[in-house]
Amino acid sequence: MAINIIVSGKSILETDAEAVYVGFFQTDEKDLKELKEFAKNVSKCIPSQVIAKVKELIAAKKFEGKKKQIYPVYLSDKKLVVAVGLGKKEEYNSYVFRQVVSCVSKNARDRKVKSYAFFLDNNWVRMNFEATAQAFGESTLLSLYKFDKLKTKDKNGNGSGNGILQTAELLIEDKKNIDPGKKAILVAQQIAECINHARDLINLPPNIATPKYIANEAKELVKKYKLKFTVLGRKEIEKNNLNLIKAVSSGSNEEAQFVILEYNGSNKAPICLVGKGITYDSGGLNLKPYVGSSASMRNMKSDMAGAASMIAVIEIAARLRLSAHIIALMPLCENMPDGKSYRCDDVIKAYNGINVEITNTDAEGRLVLADALAYAQKYKPACLIDAATLTGAASVAVGYMGACVMGSKEIVEKLKFASKDTDERIWELPLWEEYAELLDSKIGDLKNSNESSGPGTIMGGIFLKNFVEKTPWAHIDIAATATTEKDVHYTESGATGFGIRLLVEFVKKYR
Ligand SMILES: [Zn+2]
Incomplete structure (x- = not known):
């Protein structure tokens, strides 16, 4: 059972939750202005003993309200209130809120309580109330996710810490917000469930999550929702001249699958979303090296x-019945070394007729995306967006704190708007004309990579730009954000599901 989230207008003393978390802005011993003001505002909901104890903690320098600082305040054997730091008031925003919620849910799980409550003061609602409640739901459910599908023992029980934690309660100060809060939590549950399912797929090993397995997962959705599903296998890929997809998959025993999944919630021209689906990337004949103590082939399942x-974007759109027309195109295949593999020096004619000279078989993602982006033109899309774990250089550019984005101004700007509302951060990189010559091929039209080091992430974008014609388009490089080695904010190590909320918000807002 996943965690159940309830919304109520109860006070801290009324709730049955075993632990209640209350946020405090950063303050110090001399200047208790924030605390006094807070105490005045919430006197009906928070017992004065809590405020008095927090004052003591501040005086003893045990708790200052620093961002994500946590300190228990025992009121009795049965009543545990936990003070949570919200950081400096002037630096507080929705991103801080999500991080604090994440920290709280993990703390509750580790305390092994059955239920906990989170007190939501009006002062912390920096977005509109629904967005704040939704952020609470999303952050809670995404933070408690753990991948335990392949464990035969020590199962985590859907994030509940061996099934102990069952309920999270959102205590709302303003009673008129209870119904909107409930609605927002329902939306958050739908979104988080689909994201966590995508995380399962990404975390599954490549011997299980093969192209056919993932194609089948997409097909499963058709039974539940009104969707259109098409899959092109080896023969159809060949017949349709999707030669780049064919080339990349040629060294693998796993048959390539080009999946097209359509959600038709409006009769407008579709938004086409293209997702890189290399189920395992060994690098191909340019086998990934073993550098120092780390094998760069590790984690290439993601x-x-x-x-x-x-x-996930399609499933969320279907569950929330968004008024949107979305077509997701997913070229799924493995990149493996073999006698039948495509080689460096090969020149391959892409779906759109461009002759691509292969200079590195490990730059395979852009090849399958290129064919998929060109193929998407047949749907006459209003816009095209691709998301891909494309270049290691993305982490050199902005680290794991955000994704790199590039492409048509209008789409990039719309993505930036969606990014603000979802706190999934993106940073724009340029696609200046002069970069194009770095991919000039002497014997074909275009090389798939530039052998000398340079702006690696931009090169990926420049390559793809050749396949989108005049359609407004953006490329999101999620190589640094799709997975994480350690717990960061509201994610656990492994797949993060980054970009899904961003794209859902983009689709929702798209006009
Ligand atoms: Zn590669």
């Missing part, structure tokens, strides 16, 4: 995160 994300 090279299909783009495709998994697009399946």
Whole structure:
């Protein structure tokens, strides 16, 4: 059972939750202005003993309200209130809120309580109330996710810490917000469930999550929702001249699958979403090296995160019945070394007729995306967005704190708007004309990579730009954000599901 989230107008003393978390802005011993003001505002909901104890903690320098600082305040054997730091008031925003909620849910799980409550003061609602409640739901459910599908023992029980934690309660100060809060939590539950499912797909090993397995997962959705599903296998890929997809998959025993999943919630021209779906990337004949103590082939199962994300976007759109027309295109295949593999020096004619000279078989993601982006033109899309774990250089550019984005101004700007509302951060990189010559091929039209080091992430974008014609388009490089080695904010190590909320928000807002 996943965690149940309830919304109520109860006070701290009224709730049955075993632990109640209350946020405090950063303050110090001399200047208790924030605390006094807070105490005045919430006197009906928070017992004065709590405020008095927090004052003591501040005086003893045990708790200052620093961002994500946590300190228990025992009122009795049965009543545990936990003070949570919200950081400096002037630096507080929705991103801080999500991080604090994440920290609270993990703390409750680790305390092994059955239920906990989170007190939501009006002062912390920086977005509109629904958005704040939704952020609470999303952050809670995404933070408690753990991948335990392949464990035969020590199961985590859907994030509940061996099934102990069952309920999270959102205590709302303003009673008129209870109904909107309930609605927002329902939306958050739908979104988080689909994201966590995508995380499962990304975390599953490549011997299980093969192209056919993922194609089948997409097909499963058709039974539940009104969706259109098409899959092109090896023969159809060949017949349709999707030669780049064919080339990348040629060294693998796993048959490539080009999946097209359509959600038709409006009769407008579709938004086409293309997700990179390399279910395992060994690098191909340019086998990934073993550098120092780390094998760069490790974790290459997650090279299909783009495709998994697009399946989730379609499922969320279907569950929330969004008024949108979305077509997700997912080229799924493995990149393996073999006698039948494509080689460096090969020149391959892409779906749109461009002759691509292969200079590195490990730059395979852009090849399958290129064919998929060109193929998407047949749907006459209003716009095109691709998401891909494309370049290691993305982490050099902005680290794991955000994704790199590039493309048409209008789409990039709309993505930036969606990014603000979802706190999934993106940073724009340029696609200046002069970059194009770095991919000039002497014997074909275009090289798939530039052998000398340079702006690696931009090169990926520049390459793809050749396949989108005049359609407004953006490319999101999620290589640094799709997975994480350690717990960061509201994610656990492994797949993060980054980009899904961003794209759902983009689709919702798209006009
Ligand atoms: Zn590669």
